[in-house]
Amino acid sequence: MKFLFDFFPILLFFIAYKLEGIFVATAVAIAASFLQVGLYWLKHRRFETSHLVTLVLIAVFGGLTLFLQDEAFIKWKPTVINWLFAAVFIGSQYIGKKTIVERMMGTSLTLPDFVWVRLNASWAIFFVALGFANWYVMANFDTDTWVNFKMFGMM
Incomplete structure (x- = not known):
């Protein structure tokens, strides 16, 4: 739900x-x-x-x-939000004692610190890649393709 x-x-x-x-x-x-x-x-x-x-x-x-x-502004929103999320994940490695992934999942999983850092970095890379994917589609395809990509490709 x-x-x-x-x-x-x-x-x-x-x-x-x-x-x-x-x-x-x-x-x-x-x-x-x-x-x-x-x-x-x-x-x-x-x-x-x-x-x-x-x-x-x-x-x-x-x-x-x-x-x-x-329409360029609305097309930039997914790139900006994904890059902001990536920045939060990266920043969480340097602020506080736990990465954001460990803060979100630490009560459910017990993992060594280096695994939490790798998971956190993986999520950051994922969000950077999503931001670039959105940028590529919005820059190289028409609005209809971008909307379909946003709906089905980014979910």
Whole structure:
């Protein structure tokens, strides 16, 4: 159920794009992200960091897309968010005693420190690669291909 909740802004973006185009889809994604954060807060009385980061980025990049009527901004959002996630994973190796992977999974798994560091680095590399993949598709293909890639290739 959490996966569906986390996934619904991109699903609504995809549907709106197919029905109305990139600018309507961008507005729908912004509204859906606000709704997602609000509903999560109503249910849990707290905010989830990933939802807030996504909301800020979709509001900024989506807002620029709508204000300037330039779809390039919304296309950059996945690259920026993935590179930010990579930076957080990399930074967590130098801030605090545990990597972010160990903080998230350490209560479920007991692993040597070097394994946590490798897992953390692997996630950072994954997010860097996703950012580059999005950049490559947005720079070399049309918007329809990019939307399909975002929906099916990045999930």
